[in-house]
Amino acid sequence: xxxxxxxxxxxxxxxxxxxxxxxxxxxxxxxxxxxxxxxxxxxxxxxxxxxxxxxxxxxxxxxxxxxxxxxxxxxxxxxxxxxxxxxxxxxxxxxxxxxxxxxxxxxxxxxxxxxxxxxxxxxxxxxxxxxxxxxxxxxxxxxxxxxxxxxxxxxxxxxxxxxxxxxxxxxxxxxxxxxxxxxxxxxxxxxxxxxxxxxxxxxxxxxxxxxxxxxxxxxxxxxxxxxxxxxxxxxxxxxxxxxxxxxxxxxxxxxxxxxxxxxxxxxxxxxxxxxxxxxxxxxxxxxxxxxxxxxxxxxxxxxxxxxxxxxxxxxxxxxxxxxxxxxxxxxxxxxxxxxxxxxxxxxxxxxxxxxxxxxxxxxxxxxxxxxxxxxxxxxxxxxxxxxxxxxxxxxxxxxxxxxxxxxxxxxxxxxxxxxxxxxxxxxxxxxxxxxxxxxxxxxxxxxxxxxxxxxxxxxxxxxxxxxxxxx
Amino acid sequence: xxxxxxxxxxxxxxxxxxxxxxxxxxxxxxxxxxxxxxxxxxxxxxxxxxxxxxxxxxxxxxxxxxxxxxxxxxxxxxxxxxxxxxxxxxxxxxxxxxxxxxxxxxxxxxxxxxxxxxxxxxxxxxxxxxxxxxxxxxxxxxxxxxxxxxxxxxxxxxxxxxxxxxxxxxxxxxxxxxxxxxxxxxxxxxxxxxxxxxxxxxxxxxxxxxxxxxxxxxxxxxxxxxxxxxxxxxxxxxxxxxxxxxxxxxxxxxxxxxxxxxxxxxxxxxxxxxxxxxxxxxxxxxxxxxxxxxxxxxxxxxxxxxxxxxxxxxxxxxxxxxxxxxxxxxxxxxxxxxxxxxxxxxx
Numbered sequence: 023x024x025x026x027x028x029x030x031x032x033x034x035x036x037x038x039x040x041x042x043x044x045x046x047x048x049x050x051x052x053x054x055x056x057x058x059x060x061x062x063x064x065x066x067x068x069x070x071x072x073x074x075x076x077x078x079x080x081x082x083x084x085x086x087x088x089x090x091x092x093x094x095x096x097x098x099x100x101x102x103x104x105x106x107x108x109x110x111x112x113x114x115x116x117x118x119x120x121x122x123x124x125x126x127x128x129x130x131x132x133x134x135x136x137x138x139x140x141x142x143x144x145x146x147x148x149x150x151x152x153x154x155x156x157x158x159x160x161x162x163x164x165x166x167x168x169x170x171x172x173x174x175x176x177x178x179x180x181x182x183x184x185x186x187x188x189x190x191x192x193x194x195x196x197x198x199x200x201x202x203x204x205x206x207x208x209x210x211x212x213x214x215x216x217x218x219x220x221x222x223x224x225x226x227x228x229x230x231x232x233x234x235x236x237x238x239x240x241x242x243x244x245x246x247x248x249x250x251x252x253x254x255x256x257x258x259x260x261x262x263x264x265x266x267x268x269x270x271x272x273x274x275x276x277x278x279x280x281x282x283x284x285x286x287x288x289x290x291x292x293x294x295x296x297x298x299x300x301x302x303x304x305x306x307x308x309x310x311x312x313x314x315x316x317x318x319x320x321x322x323x324x325x326x327x328x329x330x331x332x333x334x335x336x337x338x339x340x341x342x343x344x345x346x347x348x349x350x351x352x353x354x355x356x357x358x359x360x361x362x363x364x365x366x367x368x369x370x371x372x373x374x375x376x377x378x379x380x381x382x383x384x385x386x387x388x389x390x391x392x393x394x395x396x397x398x399x400x401x402x403x404x405x406x407x408x409x410x411x412x413x414x415x416x417x418x419x420x421x422x423x424x425x426x427x428x429x430x431x432x433x434x435x436x437x438x439x440x441x442x443x444x445x446x447x448x449x450x451x452x453x454x455x456x457x458x459x460x461x462x463x464x465x466x467x468x469x470x471x472x473x474x475x476x477x478x479x480x481x482x483x484x485x486x487x488x489x490x491x492x493x
Numbered sequence: 494x495x496x497x498x499x500x501x502x503x504x505x506x507x508x509x510x511x512x513x514x515x516x517x518x519x520x521x522x523x524x525x526x527x528x529x530x531x532x533x534x535x536x537x538x539x540x541x542x543x544x545x546x547x548x549x550x551x552x553x554x555x556x557x558x559x560x561x562x563x564x565x566x567x568x569x570x571x572x573x574x575x576x577x578x579x580x581x582x583x584x585x586x587x588x589x590x591x592x593x594x595x596x597x598x599x600x601x602x603x604x605x606x607x608x609x610x611x612x613x614x615x616x617x618x619x620x621x622x623x624x625x626x627x628x629x630x631x632x633x634x635x636x637x638x639x640x641x642x643x644x645x646x647x648x649x650x651x652x653x654x655x656x657x658x659x660x661x662x663x664x665x666x667x668x669x670x671x672x673x674x675x676x677x678x679x680x681x682x683x684x685x686x687x688x689x690x691x692x693x694x695x696x697x698x699x700x701x702x703x704x705x706x707x708x709x710x711x712x713x714x715x716x717x718x719x720x721x722x723x724x725x726x727x728x729x730x731x732x733x734x735x736x737x738x739x740x741x742x743x744x745x746x747x748x749x750x751x752x753x754x755x756x757x758x759x760x761x762x763x764x765x766x767x768x769x770x771x772x773x774x775x776x777x778x779x780x781x782x783x784x785x786x787x788x789x790x791x792x793x794x795x796x797x798x799x800x801x802x803x804x805x806x807x808x809x810x811x812x813x814x815x816x817x818x819x820x821x822x823x824x825x826x827x828x829x830x831x832x833x834x835x836x837x838x839x840x
Contacts, residue, residue, distance in 0.1 A: 072803075099634075124634050124741075150633045152743060157803070209604040286822060294532060294603055298754070298821035301534070305751055305814030309807045316803075420747075424615055427608045462625040471612040478609060479597040 072158040073125060073151060074116035074318070077109050079138055079165040088113025089165070093133040097126045108133075116158075125151045127161050138165060160318045180336040181453040187342055187411065189429075189449020190349035195404035196426035196441045197356060198275075198397020204373030204436030205386075205393050206287065209297045212304035213401060214423030218311055218416060220271045220402025221409035225315075228263035228322055260324035264406040268399045275398020279391060304420070312416040319413035345407050352403065353442060356396075360438055369393055373436055425452070425467065428474040434487025443485060448473070494792055499784045505659055506780025512772050513671035514540075514733040519756040519768030520678050521725030527762030528686060529718040530698035532603045535594060535610030536753045538617045539723040540730025541745035542590050545621065545630065546582025547731050548740035551575055551639035553629050575642035582731045587723040590617075591716065599715045611747060621742040635741030643667075643735055667736050674732070675769065678725060683765045685721070694718055726753075748810065755813055758820045761830020770829060779809050 073096055077089045089109060096105045096117045104125070105117035119125065126149040131140065140146055140163060153159040199213045282303070286296055330337040338346075360366035371379040372389045380386045401419075408418060425448055433444025448470050455461050455469045477484065506512060518536055525531040555574040558567045569577075590613075598609045624632045631637075649655060649662035660668060685691050696704040697711045705711050734740040752775070760771025786805045789795050800808070826832045 152633060152741075154743070157806070209607065289822075291822060292825075295821045295825050297532070297604055297607060298758070298825075299818045301751065301754075302814045302816070302818030302821060305748065306811055306818065307814075309810040309814065313804055313807045313811070424612055427612070431605070431608065462623050465619060465623050465625070468616050468619045468623075471616050474612050475597050475609055475616075478601060478605060482601055482605070 071119040071122050071153045072116055073105075073119060073127060073153055073161060074107070074114070074158060075127075075161040075163065077113040077115070077129075077163055077165065089135060089138060091133060091135070093130045095128045095130065097128060099124055119153055122153050122157075125153060127151050129163050140165060157317045176335045178454070178457055181457060182450060183336045183338060183342075183346075185450030185453030186446065187338075187346050187349075187449070188452060189446035190346060190353065191404050191408050191411070192422065192425055192429050192449050193353060193442045193445035194349055194407070195401045195422060196430050196445050197353075197438055198393070198401050199426055200430045200433070200436060200441035201369060201373060201393045201397055201438055203430075204438075205369065205376070205390050206283070207293050207296075208283065208300065209293075211297065211300045211423065212307060213397075213426065214419030214421075215304055215307035215311065216271055216275065216398050216401035216419065217405035217408065217422055218308070218419035219274060220267050220405030221414045221418060222311060222315055222405075223270045223402070224260065224263040224267035224406045224409065225320055225322065225414050226263075227266050228260050228324065229320070260322050260406075260410075264403070267406055268403050271402025271405075272395045272399030275394040275401075276391060278398070279394035283394075284387070284390075304423075308416060308420055315416055317416065319415045321413055322410060325410060341410055345411065349407065352400070356400070357439070357442075365389070365392055370438070373438075421467075425449075425470055428470050430484075431474055432477050432484055434484030437484075437486050440484055440486035494788050494794075499781060499788060501657075501659060502784035503777050503781040504657075506776035506778070507773050508668070509659070509776070509780075510664060510668055510671060510732075510736045512776045513668065513675055514729045514736070515753055515756050515776065516675055516769045516772035517671075517678060517729030517732065518726045518753045519760070519772050520682055521722035521727075521729070522753050522757050523762055523764075523768045524682065524685075524694075524718050524722035524725065526757065527764070527767075528691065528694045528698060529715055529722075530603070531599075531715060531719060531722075532607040533610050533719070533722070534607045534747075534750055534754075535612075535614035536723075536726045537730075537745040537747060537749040538590060538594075538610075538614035539587055539726030540733065540749065541614075541617055541621065541740075541742070542586040542723070543582040543727030543729065543731035544734030544740040544745070545636070546586035546727065547575075547578040548636040548639045548734060549629060550578035550581050551642075552636045553631075572642050575639070578639065579731070583724055583727050587727040588720050591720040591723045595716045595719045599712055599719070611750075614745070614747060614750065618742045618745055621745075630742075631740075633742060635739050635744075637739045639740075640735050640738045664736070667732070671732055674728060678728070679765060679769060682725075686765060690714075690717075751817060752813060755817045755820070758817065758825065758827050761827030763826075763831065764829050767827060767829045771827065774828070775813075779812070782812060783809060 075094075077092050079087060079089055088111060090111050090113065092109045092113075092115070094107045094109075094115055094117070095103050096107070096119065098104045104120060107115035107117040109115040126147055128147045129140070131146050134140075145163070148161050148163075151159055151161055195213070195217050198216070199210060202208055202210050202213070282299070283296075286299065291299070325341040330339050331343065358366075360370055368379070368384045368389045369392070371382070371384055372386055372393075376386060379389075404422075405419065408422065412418070426445065429445030429448040430441045431444065432447060433440025433442065451473060452466045452470050455466050456463045461469070518540055521539065522533060522536050525533040525536075551571070551574050555569070555571070559569060594610055594613050598606045601609075620626065621630045622633045623630075626632070644651075644663050644666065647663055647666035649666050651662040653662050654660070655662065655665040686694075693704065693709050693714050696707075696709065697714050701711045704714075730745070733744070737744065756772040756775045757768050758771070759775055760767030760769070783805065786800065786808060787802065790797075790800060790802050790805060820827065
């Protein structure tokens with residue numbers, strides 16, 4: 023690593039790293055532990071593999087309500103029924119399995135209440151449900167009528183709008199990735215976990231602490247009552263939880279830099295070793311998150327189901343419109359801050375040429391600290407927005423990471439505006455590629471990753487990257 | 494606490510089939526990273542190449558060649574299809590994959606190679622999963638039924654137990670064959686590294702520009718190393734598929750690559766024996782913690798709120814991740830490696 027400190031630090035950095043990791047782990051266990059242990063008491067105690075899900079439909083007001091008494095059968099590869107589950111009042115069902123493997127799940131249509139039907143009647147049997155050892159596998163049976171597409175909708179423009187939304191979310195997540203690379207040279211593979219953390223923290227405040235159960239922080243003070251902090255209305259809303267999440271993830275980014283990356287920089291760890299460290303920590307964080315939050319997909323309560331607003335050639339849910347406008351607002355603010363403010367100029371200067379910036383009197387370590395805080399905060403925000411559009415699960419960030427890399431490389435590693443442009447293109451590409459009938463829609467992410475490889479072949483420095491020798 | 498089960502599991506990790514698969518893949522990765530300095534984070538793709546190269550030929554292609562309704566109406570015996578499958582899995586597919594991976598990236602800086610190899614490995618896995626190619630790859634269910642020829646050679650009673658009751662017959666045969674292949678691999682790696690060709694690889698790792706100025710085509714040497722190391726990975730993946738009697742896309746997720754990396758760095762990159770030792774130690778540790786934690790949970794030594802049976806499998810990944818990070822930060826040369834040899838700089 024490009025270290026400016028010629029004398030090695032006396033304080034044993036490894037000790038701080040280990041302690042830091044333990045603190046982070048314990049913190050997560052302490053904070054998330056009691057709440058989640060309670061929430062998941064339906065989970066398979068004793069059995070190691072389970073398959074389950076939630077059968078919900080919307081009532082007339084658009085609320086999601088669980089359907090009780092639906093029977094589901096789990097069938098193994100040889101066609102034997104290995105278990106049967108019946109949904110409870112919340113529509114939740116769970117079947118314990120004898121072992122990991124590939125199963126199929128059949129929803130017995132006869133047991134559905136009158137007036138309720140599967141969205142796609144042919145999908146009452148889900149085949150190829152893979153259950154990994156020691157995990158719970160969630161299955162989804164969509165209920166109710168398929169969204170009827172309006173005559174005015176032009177598929178291409180609809181996909182473009184969806185792509186813009188996805189691209190903006192990727193952009194928000196990847197600006198930090200790109201700036202951290204630009205200022206420290208670190209290819210941070212653990213950036214995806216910041217995204218997951220953001221979504222999860224918001225979930226915790228929104229659903230668990232904001233739920234009906236009171237929660238006392240180490241028993242010291244009891245600030246949550248009736249799901250509201252100090253009884254203030256609105257503190258259980260997703261908007262509040264999202265704001266808290268940005269602060270928490272930003273703080274985490276600050277700590278992460280302080281405990282792990284700063285000591286490693288001072289130690290003079292090579293960039294390659296640092297890259298491997300980030301991969302190791304990525305796995306570690308990912309499985310700590312799985313440990314805490316279990317394997318199933320989760321959803322925020324607010325803005326869960328909305329009816330689409332017809333916008334002429336395309337239609338969007340109100341939350342999508344909010345996400346698009348809000349992301350543009352945030353990204354413009356970030357752009358203006360980078361362009362106009364002293365801190366922003368310093369960030370760009372350090373990303374451009376670290377040594378020159380330092381000799382001009384810029385406090386490089388302080389700039390790096392702020393890059394980590396803002397980068398992590400933006401990634402956390404991206405996680406909340408991504409969780410609103412899809413679902414929240416322990417691997418969401420890691421899945422997004424490769425798309426972030428595709429976007430950042432496309433735009434030019436190390437440049438903030440390149441990350442923005444590249445991510446937007448990747449998002450649009452992923453959605454638009456399904457226009458072609460010959461392209462399997464389940465492979466749309468493959469297309470985005472393939473463009474990453476192609477870009478490196480044609481223009482390795484990316485769209486906005488300066489042509490420099492990177493080989 | 495069932496200490497016999499814990500010791501058995503540890504010992505099995507030390508010498509058993511998991512160790513063999515990952516030691517083979519780690520030998521390949523050692524050629525990439527330890528000797529040539531290539532940051533290959535797509536070793537799982539090479540393992541998948543070995544598994545699927547075999548499985549596709551024997552399970553998907555053979556019936557289409559041989560059947561009366563097939564295109565060619567050939568009559569190739571299953572044994573020969575197995576040999577052809579092994580050739581495809583170990584030679585043809587890894588070479589194609591290495592070219593695919595290497596051409597866009599081997600000229601670039603190391604971190605680009607890391608990103609692209611991870612991306613290619615995911616592209617391969619998602620493509621194998623896609624229902625579009627179900628007829629060829631069996632999509633997410635994968636392919637099975639390609640191992641009969643292999644196990645037909647087994648002299649052991651399939652239902653008998655062998656070697657301190659650790660392995661059943663077929664497993665024991667697989668482990669013995671695996672050890673033979675592993676020994677062959679180590680010798681081959683040792684010969685390759687002390688040849689002039691191996692010395693050029695080290696030169697490329699140490700200073701690519703210097704190697705180039707001496708008239709060595711660094712790009713070509715890197716490609717050759719990628720191909721050879723990929724073949725080792727493919728052998729490991731093929732053995733793994735034979736061991737599972739199943740080639741399934743999700744057996745080759747990115748985490749598999751990371752396990753190979755931990756095995757390599759634990760042993761010490763740049764030493765012939767190190768990946769083998771690293772894999773043995775890694776799987777002994779994992780075998781121990783897995784059963785030890787399960788026993789703790791089963792005997793109510795830890796409260797369920799701290800650790801439940803479901804979560805034991807996740808602890809192994811946490812240990813793996815933390816181990817990789819700590820090793821890379823504080824002992825990049827591993828247990829047996831040599832610090833001077835592994836003083837990799839960014840390039």
